[in-house]
Amino acid sequence: MNMSVARAVNVDEVRELARRRLPRPVFDLVEGGAEDEITMRGNLDAFRRHRLLPRAFADVASRDSGTTVLGTKLRAPILLAPTGAARVLHRDAELAVARAARASGLGYVHGTVSGHTPEQVAAVDPFWFQLYASGDRPRLLETLKRIADVGFRALVVTVDVPVFGNRERDRRNRLTIPLSFSPVAILRCATRPRWTAEFIRGNLPQRAQPDGRVSPFGTQRQILSSLYPVTADDLAFIRDHWQGPLLVKGILHPADCETAIERGANGIIVSNHGGRQLDRAPAALDALPVIVSAAAGRAEVLLDGGVRRGTDILTALALGARAVLVGRPYLYGLAAGGQEGVERVLEILVTEFDRAMALTGFASTEQIDGTCLMPVQ
Template sequence: MRLRTAVNLADVRELARRRLPRPVFDMVDGGADDELTLARNEAAFRGLLLSPRPFEDVTRVDPSVRLFGRRLSLPVLLAPTGGGRIAHRRAELAVAAAARGQDTVYVQSTVTGYPLEEVARAGGGGLWYQLYLPASRDETRAMVARVAAAGYRALVLTVDTPVFGGRERDRRNGFSLPLRPSPRMLLHGASRPAWAVEFLRGNLPTRRDGRLSAWATQRQILASPRPVTWDDLAFVRDLWDGPLVIKGVLRAQECRRILDCGADGLIVSNHGGRQLDGVPATVEALPAVVEAVGGRVPVLLDGGVRRGTDVLKAVALGATAVLVGRPYLYGLAAGGQAGVERVLELLGAEFTRAMALTGCRTVADIDAGLLLPPR
């Protein structure tokens, strides 16, 4: 099987599994503790039943959506993921270029292998930026100014990472970032020579192009995740003029206060099951958040989206759009920019088909009436 012949996202995951050394694949694929939430994210989508609407003329289907004034080809964005450079040499640059080519948004993570300005250029000005708070207010001010100057359209503040979740696969594999050439890692690398050659070509430290400094920043951020307080939220809101989106909301209680602080959007997310294990699947948490927000701002969702029908189910429950994380990292590992594009093409084709099969001409036609039991 190759990228071209991969028929769904599970196939692309399998390609990534064959390409990457086990500890690297596990770092991307794994979740926290017993991985209950990781599994539940996907299982909850599978548990939702669809109730198609017949007698609709669906010869033409338009899967595009508008978000913060921009038209996206699909209600599917690329979630922020750190450390892509272990999956592919061009990492964030390849993902940004793919998002640009497919008319969607890539949310660039603070944890990055390339300077944020370079990624912004690769994305053609359409990207969003995900912020992990730097250690001090001065650094935060400087960072947000840098993000604005680079042309990022929206700022995403992740609030579910006061400390890192317990990633047991990584501990078992002796894996940590930045990757160090331990004897064990060299052995794993030798079992995947194509990956190893690429990795070495792309990651030998050099001061010329800023790679070393980007890597150093990553180390610093990885070493010190920070809680985000209400004060921090207000502080960041003051610094940033564009849309501000809060990522990592799982319950209704705080929604009103988040909106009162001036947030322009929410992402229902459990970090792909990588933080607190034992929280609900995001599609289970979505309805309460949608109700609490009451249409004031867009609500997005990520976690476990692997099929076009998953996208449709999330939209039916009130999400404006979804984001995917691991699926495009599998694509990136399997084939760089072309792999990310393939993932978006597959999801786009599945989503468009699901719209036609449920009788929806536009994304606005997707509603809770398409789910069983009726809501």
């Protein structure tokens, strides 16, 4: 075990380890949000505005922090969000993430944008798959069939990227979208020789692009360049051709929640894409109660964005979320220590959540409700 990661006592410390290990452009790629990063910071601040009431006299000697999300059992109400950057953080990329999630009894939502194929990740754990849908119906059908054939249990359709958010850190660092490293960006990465050597070993030979840039994503460039706005009809089409549970990721407006449920979504992920799309969008946590009431029990509602503490998870559940997704926290772990780093982050979150449950008087996840929240003036 990488000793520094093993000693990290919270997610913030793992973040600091990642920051020290990564070249600035790569850390910025993970850390950054859109424009003034108001939404990105807002996701974190929204949790800090809440206060939790400790309870005495509760029988919490033995606790069950497990749950079930759309039929899948988890050790705690935590999922790993799809993130397209693992390849630039560690050689084992999504495989390390999937292995860590599995070892931790949690679920990894493997993304369309990835350094590994769906088949490779499904061989570790065919949990859920996140789709950037294409307008090209035959291609979409082919993808849905492939994902079903390899055994992914649920499909998550991301609907908040009709165009890319304006991520100014990446522009300043000369990282272009679809993600590729210009010669200038590569030079800037040379400040971290260990990272650079590993990155080149892991990516360069098979991945040099015809235009001379180095892309860690190879053919994913094609997928990214064909991003387009998902319509309600597209969602209905996907529903017709996907048998398993269907979730929609990137909902903040109650009318969109209604549309998604009408078109057959079983799960709604309240998310602003970690503040990477529309800056000044509301914090995910602030949007959560409205979406929970719009869903009205017809779909499970998950919260995504800004979760860094077990108390954050408890707060989200108290406001009606079935579970939360984390993105950057496990990417920090991956950068700091590969699979073990991801496992350390997940262990921290699970342990903190369990402790928060005990201190607020809940013996099981099912008991968590709004009674533990105290309004703050």
